[in-house]
Amino acid sequence: MRPALLRQGLLITTRKASVPKPSILRACPPAAIQPITSIVRQTPRVATFHTTSRRAILPAGPQVLEGTANDPAPVPKPSPTHGSYHWTFERALSLGLVPLTIAPFAYGSLNPVMDSVLVAALLLHSHVGFTSIIIDYIPNRNHPRARKLFEWLLRLGTLVVGIGFYEFETNDVGLTQGVKRIWKAGSTDKVIGSA
Numbered sequence: 346m347r348p349a350l351l352r353q354g355l356l357i358t359t360r361k362a363s364v365p366k367p368s369i370l371r372a373c374p375p376a377a378i379q380p381i382t383s384i385v386r387q388t389p390r391v392a393t394f395h396t397t398s399r400r401a402i403l404p405a406g407p408q409v410l411e412g413t414a415n416d417p418a419p420v421p422k423p424s425p426t427h428g429s430y431h432w433t434f435e436r437a438l439s440l441g442l443v444p445l446t447i448a449p450f451a452y453g454s455l456n457p458v459m460d461s462v463l464v465a466a467l468l469l470h471s472h473v474g475f476t477s478i479i480i481d482y483i484p485n486r487n488h489p490r491a492r493k494l495f496e497w498l499l500r501l502g503t504l505v506v507g508i509g510f511y512e513f514e515t516n517d518v519g520l521t522q523g524v525k526r527i528w529k530a531g532s533t534d535k536v537i538g539s540a
Contacts, residue, residue: 449521460519
């Protein structure tokens with residue numbers, strides 16, 4: 346008998362009769378406890394909170410075990426570009442974005458080179474961040490094809506956004522001037538696309 350059904354049966358019996366103390370139950374012979382078990386057998390077999398059938402939303406990934414439970418976990422080959430240097434580069438890029446973002450808005454659009462450096466840093470920062478998300482949430486050992494697909498989709502997306510930023514920088518006003526115009530669009534009647 347399942348523990349949940351036993352608990353439900355005991356709850357039903359406690360409503361009908363008083364609950365004996367544990368010291369009395371130890372002193373009682375098994376024949377005295379028999380009426381409680383017969384009441385439990387007569388209770389309906391409905392588990393709590395299980396009114397519908399269990400269905401998985403998504404099927405589980407391939408469950409493949411390599412080796413036995415006693416084998417050690419494989420240690421990847423040490424590589425400084427995928428270890429501490431990579432982590433340091435991510436943090437330095439994140440810290441470098443702070444002054445690159447504040448300077449053009451605080452002192453005005455300094456020059457197109459500064460704007461291009463900001464755009465390149467934003468694009469690289471986004472690419473590295475999305476790469477980390479793909480590495481964390483799409484494990485290569487379980488879903489190698491999906492991992493490769495998402496890596497290529499990220500590369501394609503980064504390329505398309507990079508081309509879009511290049512066009513915006515060379516043929517339009519640039520990122521910082523565009524953000525300034527959008528920010529002040531309600532206060533003036535100027536058209537955002539006019540140079």
